[in-house]
Amino acid sequence: xxxxxxxxxxxxxxxxxxxxxxxxxxxxxxxxxxxxxxxxxxxxxxxxxxxxxxxxxxxxxxxxxxxxxxxxxxxxxxxxxxxxxxxxxxxxxxxxxxxxxxxxxxxxxxxxxxxxxxxxxxxxxxxxxxxxxxxxxxxxxxxxxxxxxxx
Numbered sequence: 001x002x003x004x005x006x007x008x009x010x011x012x013x014x015x016x017x018x019x020x021x022x023x024x025x026x027x028x029x030x031x032x033x034x035x036x037x038x039x040x041x042x043x044x045x046x047x048x049x050x051x052x053x054x055x056x057x058x059x060x061x062x063x064x065x066x067x068x069x070x071x072x073x074x075x076x077x078x079x080x081x082x083x084x085x086x087x088x089x090x091x092x093x094x095x096x097x098x099x100x101x102x103x104x105x106x107x108x109x110x111x112x113x114x115x116x117x118x119x120x121x122x123x124x125x126x127x128x129x130x131x132x133x134x135x136x137x138x139x140x141x142x143x144x145x146x147x148x149x150x151x
Contacts (some may be wrong), residue, residue, distance in 0.1 A: 098135030
């Protein structure tokens with residue numbers, strides 16, 4: 001029988017640095033700003049772990065996908081959130097096309113995460129899709145499920 005152990009360690013200096021509150025999609029976009037630069041041609045799915053006061057504890061790359069899709073399951077996302085000690089999370093992914101308009105799959109996964117968060121007791125604050133301002137029909141460069149009333 002194999003026994004696995006998972007452990008997350010926090011560095012005190014890192015904890016002190018994270019004083020920004022991630023309360024708006026614009027702040028989430030800024031917090032994950034390097035994602036589009038690091039993975040410009042692949043979809044990536046991230047979970048950001050937050051305290052009760054919306055301060056980030058950290059972020060975790062859940063999935064690195066292709067140019068048109070990535071996989072993200074509630075079990076993968078909430079496993080990491082539980083291990084981090086987060087009380088709230090924000091999930092985000094990018095659209096390499098630059099247009100952050102949600103797909104049917106984006107809507108489905110968001111509803112699954114919303115329902116799972118209610119059961120688990122870790123609040124899902126938002127799901128943000130990152131794009132590029134110049135390719136976004138709304139000119140913002142992101143799509144927020146919370147701002148659009150889906151969460």
